[in-house]
Amino acid sequence: MYGYVRPYKGELKVREYEQYRAMYCGMCHALERRCGFGARMLLSYDMCFLAMIFSGVLGCPMEVCRRRCPVSFWRRSACTALNKAMELAADSTVILAYAKACDGILDEKGLKKLAYRVYRALLCRKYRKSAMRLPAFASACEENLNKLAQHEKDETPSLDKPASCFADMLAALSEYVPAGQRRQARQLFYHIGRWVYLADAWDDVEADMANGNYNCIAQRFELRSPGEKESVAGEIEKTLAFSAQVAAASAELMELNSWAPIIRNVLYQGLPAMACAIRQGQTKQRSSKHGSL
Amino acid sequence: MDPYKVLGVSRNASDEEIKKAYRDLARKYHPDNYVNNPLSDLAQEKMKEINEAYDQIQRERSGAGSSQSYGSAHSSGSSGGYNAYQQDYAGYQSSTSPEFVTIRQYIMNNDLNAAEQALARSQNRNAEWNFLMGSVCVRRGWYDEARRYLNTACRMDPANREYRMALQNLNMSNTYYNAQRPMGTQDDFCSCCAKLWIADTCCECMGGDLCRCI
Numbered sequence: 001m002y003g004y005v006r007p008y009k010g011e012l013k014v015r016e017y018e019q020y021r022a023m024y025c026g027m028c029h030a031l032e033r034r035c036g037f038g039a040r041m042l043l044s045y046d047m048c049f050l051a052m053i054f055s056g057v058l059g060c061p062m063e064v065c066r067r068r069c070p071v072s073f074w075r076r077s078a079c080t081a082l083n084k085a086m087e088l089a090a091d092s093t094v095i096l097a098y099a100k101a102c103d104g105i106l107d108e109k110g111l112k113k114l115a116y117r118v119y120r121a122l123l124c125r126k127y128r129k130s131a132m133r134l135p136a137f138a139s140a141c142e143e144n145l146n147k148l149a150q151h152e153k154d155e156t157p158s159l160d161k162p163a164s165c166f167a168d169m170l171a172a173l174s175e176y177v178p179a180g181q182r183r184q185a186r187q188l189f190y191h192i193g194r195w196v197y198l199a200d201a202w203d204d205v206e207a208d209m210a211n212g213n214y215n216c217i218a219q220r221f222e223l224r225s226p227g228e229k230e231s232v233a234g235e236i237e238k239t240l241a242f243s244a245q246v247a248a249a250s251a252e253l254m255e256l257n258s259w260a261p262i263i264r265n266v267l268y269q270g271l272p273a274m275a276c277a278i279r280q281g282q283t284k285q286r287s288s289k290h291g292s293l
Numbered sequence: 294m295d296p297y298k299v300l301g302v303s304r305n306a307s308d309e310e311i312k313k314a315y316r317d318l319a320r321k322y323h324p325d326n327y328v329n330n331p332l333s334d335l336a337q338e339k340m341k342e343i344n345e346a347y348d349q350i351q352r353e354r355s356g357a358g359s360s361q362s363y364g365s366a367h368s369s370g371s372s373g374g375y376n377a378y379q380q381d382y383a384g385y386q387s388s389t390s391p392e393f394v395t396i397r398q399y400i401m402n403n404d405l406n407a408a409e410q411a412l413a414r415s416q417n418r419n420a421e422w423n424f425l426m427g428s429v430c431v432r433r434g435w436y437d438e439a440r441r442y443l444n445t446a447c448r449m450d451p452a453n454r455e456y457r458m459a460l461q462n463l464n465m466s467n468t469y470y471n472a473q474r475p476m477g478t479q480d481d482f483c484s485c486c487a488k489l490w491i492a493d494t495c496c497e498c499m500g501g502d503l504c505r506c507i
Contacts, residue, residue: 161438183335239437252321
């Protein structure tokens, strides 16, 4: 995905920060174990968030081990050992990355389109394996991707119609949550998905308008020049805050065990801080975006 | 069920601590925070559980002065947005066309696809049509669309209380959520003084004076 869903570091306790780091590093190793070395490249903050949610609801005990980091191999960093939740998160990462590649091929033109084609070809084998493991999620992704492509073709002047396609993809992940918490998880995933889609659209308004690509915000507010981005900031912030609030309220009704404080931090502080960063254009300045690709 | 566990406090916590834990939880699961959330029934259950736990602890420690939970008023009078809608439906049905009555029935039963199809077929695009479209969107979590429809409904029929209430509920923000948000970068006292000093120096360069003491 895109790397927008991350904790607000200033409000984390040191212990929680270390726990989060261990999960982040653990996911990197989990991706390799589950889907091959190349899959490490798909590591993102969003996936780490998914892994935390799954760990929480499935009640996976947290075991920390030390592993060598492939980026700075002299360091042995603390990692959470592979468990069922992380396997789930790793497979869904691959499926979502594949969906993003398919979407990119439809959206982009020229060299970028070619890049996405190569990317998808590289992912193809990993995707087939993961889709075998999570068939319901893979088919939900495919179905919603088609709907999304239709909206992009029709240039639908709406925020919610395209956003709900993406949100439904994530909501399909609630299948893998125990029945007692499935309703809450569905609501949480849906609104995280909606938030991510709209935040990404807002972040890309200027670039999309310059390249003539579909952007739901530009269509909905009938923006004509990229400079008008600021004029709709209030509206977008309200709609993002709505999703963040519903997501947070849903998470409060779930049993998230030791992950609750970090997840709360992401939902209550991380999302508003990220919305603020997008508004100020900070996400584009530095290479602070740890998304896939 | 252990009431201390429900409130997340230890058995030997002081009355003050218990009260604080109870208040925090009651604020978190308050029906107002679940107005636009289809999970409001779960939140209500949770609220009931918390109230019962608090009352039980108060009874056990009967020495404490106030044995009435301060939230018991909430639990009895809790009318989340969804219930409010439903009550409104019941009171309003007399003045609607039969077509819209069935659509309201669909919405009440949470059959949103059927409601949407029926609305798409309808030729009567009046204020109520917009209101019903808005209600469908609220339930789906389509905030932006819902606001568009409800705004239109209110514009077409400004006197209608039901439409105004729905729009108000939608715009109501979650106070608990907002209280947890990080503070923006605020000037501390030092930089405030430094700025004053700089402003004063600038003024003095131009021959004026901002603060006579520096």
